[in-house]
Amino acid sequence: MILRLLCSVLLATLLLPAPPAAAADPTIVSLTFDDGLADQYTNGLPILDAHGMKGTFYVISGRLGTSGNLTQAQATTIAAGGHEIGGHTLTHADLPTLNPAQQRVQICDDRVALLGMGFTVKNFAYPFGNADATTEQASDDCGYNSARGVGGLVSPGGCGGCPTAEDIPPVDPEYVATPSSIKTTTTLAQLKNYVTQAENNGGGWVPLVFHHVCASCGDDYAVTPATLTAFLDWLQPRAASGTTVKTVDQVIGGPLQPGVPGTPPPGPAGVQNPSLETATGGVPDCFQLGGWGTSTHAWTRVADAHTGSWAEQVKITAYTDGDRKLVTRQDAGTCAPPVTPGHVYRLGAWYKGTWAAGVKVKMSYYYRSAAGIWTFWGNGLQLAATASYAQNLVTTPPVPAGATAISFGIALPGLGTLITDDFTLVDIT
Known part of the structure; x- marks a missing residue:
């Protein structure tokens, strides 16, 4: 009786479907x-x-x-x-x-x-x-x-x-x-x-x-x-x-590699004094301290540079509205880089700083019309605060008909500190 029972259990076990084979790799x-x-x-x-x-x-x-x-x-x-x-x-x-x-x-x-x-x-x-x-x-x-x-x-x-x-x-x-x-x-x-x-x-x-x-x-x-x-x-x-x-x-896997710009260095028609190495009265040559609105702010020429010896810092300690930004000088042509209507340009600037998450730091850019009037053109995307230098690159739309020059810089529209250096401008058309 016991022998027949053991045989029955063994036979049932043999008839059960085999479990699927495990994969060699996950x-x-x-x-x-x-x-x-x-x-x-x-x-x-x-x-x-x-x-x-x-x-x-x-x-x-x-x-x-x-x-x-x-x-x-x-x-x-x-x-x-x-x-x-x-x-x-x-x-x-x-x-x-x-x-x-x-x-x-x-x-x-x-x-x-x-x-x-x-x-x-x-x-x-x-x-x-x-x-x-x-x-x-x-x-x-x-x-x-x-x-x-x-x-x-x-x-x-x-x-x-x-x-x-x-x-x-x-x-x-x-x-x-x-x-x-x-x-x-x-x-x-x-x-x-x-x-x-x-x-x-x-x-x-x-x-x-x-x-x-x-x-x-x-x-x-x-x-x-x-x-x-x-x-x-x-x-x-x-x-x-x-x-x-x-x-x-x-x-x-693998580490986060540093960013590597693909845009080549600027040519003769690019930004003048791009690394902010020369200055007059504390303002980098061929740049201007721009902005609008009401705020308590201070500009400082600092040695905390991305390359070279100098960079420019703006610090806003009280804020109502507007922004502050270092931009390439909006003049009649001595400093302002010339542009070609219909062409597309790649704007670049290295930056670092601290500001709250709600402060929308962006690159702003402008063009000079045929009548010589500087006109706001657009903004880049919002930037995150960073303790080490990062490069902000913005591709413009095609230059409007009649436009003759361009100006750009990163704007700080709220409480915080922003340092900028090494501006680039390249015609990528």
């Missing part, structure tokens, strides 16, 4: 979002947060605050929530179509601009997923720890013989492979398959590429909030068996 999924689109914030971010998952948002610094795109404040909120901000060029340029110098401007200056806004920018994504050897080298030279492409992993309709996952760490961190971009035609089953095919083939890294998060928004590169929610509902419990969601930085 499976890691990264949720990456390209282009810094507004619906990623309004529709996508709440879904990620509700599932306790962190994404990587590759933003275009030159489009922050423009129609349909993230504002700088929204990007700051995303970063404050533990998500990653990555670079995606100044203007979403198709990089291999540009010469090497132009590629460096697009990649390096975008990163410098984002660093200047206070973001920890360590990883990059190529617009359109396009890169060549020159582009990859530029990404590395600009201080990125990785650069993500599009494609290279098994996807429906293409790359059938490709791997099912990227290596951890990638063999080529300057071109991280992915499945094809998620589109309106990508089904929930296909999203799940990108993960399970990696799990079933030894694990690895699966970076997924999203753009718009919207329903019926008229763009092919979109996932509906319902599909994204259903996918994350399915993905969330898989963490118990070893499939986890991580940001690109959590996978790649």
Whole structure:
């Protein structure tokens, strides 16, 4: 009787299905979002947060605050929530179509601009997923720890013989492979398959590429909030068996590299006395102490320079309204750098200082009209306070018809201290 019972138990045990084999490596999924689109914030971010998952948002610094795109404040909120901000060029340029110098401007200056806004920018994504050897080298030279492409992993309709996952760490961190971009035609089953095919083939890294998060928004590169929610509902419990969601930085790691400007040094038509080394009456030559409104402030020529021996400091100790800023002199042509109508210019200044989070420190720029009148032209994006020097780079719109010269400088519109040095002006047309 006991023997028959033991045999029955043994037979039942043998008939039970075998547990699935464990993957040789863990499976890691990264949720990456390209282009810094507004619906990623309004529709996508709440879904990620509700599932306790962190994404990587590759933003275009030159489009922050423009129609349909993230504002700088929204990007700051995303970063404050533990998500990653990555670079995606100044203007979403198709990089291999540009010469090497132009590629460096697009990649390096975008990163410098984002660093200047206070973001920890360590990883990059190529617009359109396009890169060549020159582009990859530029990404590395600009201080990125990785650069993500599009494609290279098994996807429906293409790359059938490709791997099912990227290596951890990638063999080529300057071109991280992915499945094809998620589109309106990508089904929930296909999203799940990108993960399970990696799990079933030894694990690895699966970076997924999203753009718009919207329903019926008229763009092919979109996932509906319902599909994204259903996918994350399915993905969330898989963490118990070893499939986890991580940001690109959590996978790649590495230190935050210093910013590397891509804009070349100014030519003969650039800023005069750019490092503020000469001064008359305490005011740097070819500059002026600008501002408006009511405040108690003091200007000081200081030795705490970015390069050379001198920089200029302004400190506001009581404030009602307006701002204070050191700007290139707005004269009739002796100092004011000339510009060409229709051309686009890259303005730069190094800065450091302390001010409250609500003080919107920005670069302001002006042009001189054909009638010789100086006119306010625009502002750059808001800058974060920093104890060490950072470079603020701003790309102007095309110079208006009839404009003959330009003036610019970083404005302090509230209580705090601002030091500026090393001004640059480059025609990037």
